[in-house]
Amino acid sequence: MITIKLSFYTTSGKLKYPSSTTIYPNVSIGSSVEIGDNCIIYPNVSIYDNCKIGNNVIIQSGCVIGSDGFGLVKDESNFWF
Incomplete structure (x- = not known):
């Protein structure tokens, strides 16, 4: 299950993240962002x-x-790495 600690902001509904990711407060996420499994974003x-x-x-x-x-x-997919 995804854990969201309070709130975060995204500029688009195109955010992809799995249920195993934890996102803490005051996180800003741009459009067309993909987040992998078992991530923690402080x-x-x-x-x-x-x-x-x-x-x-x-x-x-x-x-x-x-x-x-x-x-x-x-x-080639226009993603930054």
Whole structure:
């Protein structure tokens, strides 16, 4: 079962995440984001549009995923990794 601690914000209804993922408060998730199995997303995380998060990923509080910077590349499906 998915666990959502209070609330989070998404810019689109195209968010895909499994029931085994935990999302804490004040998380901002862009459009067309996919989140894998058994993930934990701690408070105050930002995940930008078109990102794909793998299985068993822990994203610590305050992280920004998918912004310009170190080591980001789009794959053939237009997802950042």
